[in-house]
Amino acid sequence: MDNHELADKFDAIADLLEIKGEEIYRIRAYRRASEGLRSHAVDAQDLQERGELEEIPGVGKAIAEKIDEILRTGDLDFYERLTAEVPPTLLELLDVENVGPKKAARFWNELGVVTLEDLEEAAREGRIREMDGFGAKSEGKILEAIDAYKKHDHTRILISEAKGLAVEFVRRIRALDGVVEVEVAGSLRRLKETIGDLDIVVAATNPQKVIDSVLAFPEIKKIRAQGDVKVSVLLSNELPLQLWVHPPDRFGSALQYATGSQMHNVRLRELAQKGGLSLSEHGFMREDETEINCAEEMDVYAALGLPWIPPQLREDRGEITAALADELPELVSSDDIRGELHAHSDWSDGKVSIEEMCSAALERGLSYLAITDHSRSLNIAGGLSIEDLKKQREEINRVQRRMGDKLKIFQGAEVEILREGGLDYPDSVLAELDIVIASLHMGLRQPREEVTARILGAIENPYVDMIGHLTGRLIGRRDPADLDIEPIFRAAADRGVILEINSNPERLDLKDIHVRRALELGCLTAINTDAHHPDHLDFRPFGIGTARRGWVEGRSVVNTWKFKEVEKWLKRKSRS
DNA sequence: GCCGTTTTCGGCCCGACTGTTTTCAGTCG
Numbered sequence: 001m002d003n004h005e006l007a008d009k010f011d012a013i014a015d016l017l018e019i020k021g022e023e024i025y026r027i028r029a030y031r032r033a034s035e036g037l038r039s040h041a042v043d044a045q046d047l048q049e050r051g052e053l054e055e056i057p058g059v060g061k062a063i064a065e066k067i068d069e070i071l072r073t074g075d076l077d078f079y080e081r082l083t084a085e086v087p088p089t090l091l092e093l094l095d096v097e098n099v100g101p102k103k104a105a106r107f108w109n110e111l112g113v114v115t116l117e118d119l120e121e122a123a124r125e126g127r128i129r130e131m132d133g134f135g136a137k138s139e140g141k142i143l144e145a146i147d148a149y150k151k152h153d154h155t156r157i158l159i160s161e162a163k164g165l166a167v168e169f170v171r172r173i174r175a176l177d178g179v180v181e182v183e184v185a186g187s188l189r190r191l192k193e194t195i196g197d198l199d200i201v202v203a204a205t206n207p208q209k210v211i212d213s214v215l216a217f218p219e220i221k222k223i224r225a226q227g228d229v230k231v232s233v234l235l236s237n238e239l240p241l242q243l244w245v246h247p248p249d250r251f252g253s254a255l256q257y258a259t260g261s262q263m264h265n266v267r268l269r270e271l272a273q274k275g276g277l278s279l280s281e282h283g284f285m286r287e288d289e290t291e292i293n294c295a296e297e298m299d300v301y302a303a304l305g306l307p308w309i310p311p312q313l314r315e316d317r318g319e320i321t322a323a324l325a326d327e328l329p330e331l332v333s334s335d336d337i338r339g340e341l342h343a344h345s346d347w348s349d350g351k352v353s354i355e356e357m358c359s360a361a362l363e364r365g366l367s368y369l370a371i372t373d374h375s376r377s378l379n380i381a382g383g384l385s386i387e388d389l390k391k392q393r394e395e396i397n398r399v400q401r402r403m404g405d406k407l408k409i410f411q412g413a414e415v416e417i418l419r420e421g422g423l424d425y426p427d428s429v430l431a432e433l434d435i436v437i438a439s440l441h442m443g444l445r446q447p448r449e450e451v452t453a454r455i456l457g458a459i460e461n462p463y464v465d466m467i468g469h470l471t472g473r474l475i476g477r478r479d480p481a482d483l484d485i486e487p488i489f490r491a492a493a494d495r496g497v498i499l500e501i502n503s504n505p506e507r508l509d510l511k512d513i514h515v516r517r518a519l520e521l522g523c524l525t526a527i528n529t530d531a532h533h534p535d536h537l538d539f540r541p542f543g544i545g546t547a548r549r550g551w552v553e554g555r556s557v558v559n560t561w562k563f564k565e566v567e568k569w570l571k572r573k574s575r576s
Numbered sequence: 577g578c579c580g581t582t583t584t585c586g587g588c589c590c591g592a593c594t595g596t597t598t599t600c601a602g603t604c605g
Contacts, residue, residue: 023577024588025577025578025587025588026577026578027577028577028578028588029577029578029588030577032577032578033577033578058577058578058579059578060577060578060579061577061578062577062578063577063578097603097604098594098602098603098604099602099603100602100603100604101602101603102601102602102603103602103603132596133595133596133597133600133601133602134595134596135595135596137594137595137596138594138595138596141594141595186605197605199605225592225593225594225604226593227592227593227594228592228593229592230592230593232593232604232605242605257590257591257605258605260605262605265589265590265605266589266590267589268589269589269590270588270589272589273588273589274582278589278590279589279590280589280590280591281590281591281592282591324581
């Protein structure tokens with residue numbers, strides 16, 4: 001059972017306890033433990049073996065014992081007893097909009113509702129409107145919400161798609177009368193790998209007018225809630241959009257609030273409390289009821305004695321403690337990137353010639369580019385034979401002469417890690433290449449031991465410089481390979497093998513928490529685009545975002561180095 | 577149930593919005 005499955009279990013426990021009417025702080029403790037598990041890159045299994053389960057933030061003695069029991073026996077007695085009291089099917093009801101634990105408990109106790117179907121039936125039969133505090137309107141809303149829940153699949157969208165939508169909204173809102181500032185907030189601003197809703201914050205002199213104008217946008221399908229400072233709608237593509245409109249002197253507070261994360265904000269409010277302040281989306285309230293308004297987001301942090309915290313760090317993963325100690329990382333940024341170390345040409349499955357890729361790299365201000373086409377076994381991608389590689393070297397030499405010193409080209413390959421282990425070219429061929437990326441595309445579903453051993457074997461090969469998109473996941477489409485991450489990172493650190501942070505928004509592989517763990521263990525990374533087309537070079541901001549979420553500073557990213565340094569590093573390596 | 581530059585016990589974030597209410601509970605982020 002992995003950390004995510006454990007987290008799901010504790011979330012279920014929290015929900016069941018809440019339906020049961022348990023004390024709220026105990027419930028929150030389970031939720032925090034769940035968050036801690038999701039944010040922790042080291043498997044609970046590993047921590048259990050070392051007796052270090054309480055290292056996970058939010059996990060104390062009692063929850064550590066529960067994790068231990070689940071890992072040892074596969075079951076949890078506490079959970080079994082809990083579900084004997086509260087039917088676990090009630091958890092389905094919580095997925096219905098505006099149905100929470102209190103209502104679920106009442107439907108259960110007063111109407112005998114246990115499943116979603118029961119609830120729908122009760123609503124259709126008009127039994128909900130009979131309950132105290134309910135009416136025909138709330139009954140209708142429940143039916144509508146059940147219908148909506150059944151109809152669409154609630155999958156989060158890719159960050160690239162969300163960004164496109166948000167940019168367009170921001171452009172149109174900015175053009176509205178009285179609008180002073182517009183910013184994207186929420187998980188998109190934090191550059192999370194997937195996005196569940198769009199959050200946009202507006203500073204305007206006439207908030208109500210702005211809200212009215214936005215509500216008239218044609219792609220708004222449904223208004224979910226509408227007030228003086230906030231509106232929540234559903235777009236025609238089923239994505240929720242939330243809009244906050246505040247006067248300019250409160251814009252900083254509103255932006256900070258809407259950016260989140262939820263847990264980061266909770267921590268900030270706790271900190272404010274200790275300083276005798278109360279923090280909300282409007283600003284700070286002092287104990288004497290006077291206010292501190294924040295026009296800039298930085299003012300919010302400053303009032304708490306903190307430096308501004310970059311949005312990508314705001315996940316309650318230790319950033320506030322680091323800020324208090326003035327130990328925030330100097331995060332890598334797009335400006336730091338000097339080259340691309342993973343790109344394809346039409347020699348394999350890339351869409352354009354080597355020369356066109358080079359021109360595109362140059363246009364984007366890069367000073368070096370590695371052409372790393374697929375190796376011979378990847379037939380579907382037109383992998384190169386050993387003979388092809390030699391011809392490609394000649395072509396690269398020709399293009400290099402034309403490019404002069406403006407752009408330096410490495411000849412590399414993205415070499416298959418074969419199903420049975422080993423690499424797709426013999427060492428004698430690998431030795432001739434400037435850079436070797438080893439990647440998995442086949443046999444991703446092998447058992448953990450086998451697939452982990454293949455990666456470890458690649459890392460041990462003296463000619464391998466980098467592991468590409470380690471887990472092979474495609475977000476929302478293909479699960480990551482079942483890898484034992486910890487020994488892989490230790491071996492990569494030991495052998496000086498670079499771990500790629502793949503910027504393709506479908507991959508983002510390594511993911512944020514793995515990036516952070518890799519760094520802790522002393523690994524080098526490279527933020528690559530894996531471009532198969534010139535346009536793909538523009539994926540990089542997503543990889544940068546993932547790196548920043550992994551607390552990456554510039555120096556540990558190899559493609560922030562100058563060409564000479566990278567060249568020297570790669571040569572040193574292939575002789576080791 | 578967790579946790580500690582005021583605490584090993586006593587705290588634990590905050591407000592907008594809705595539907596049902598004559599003052600508020602529940603949900604959401």
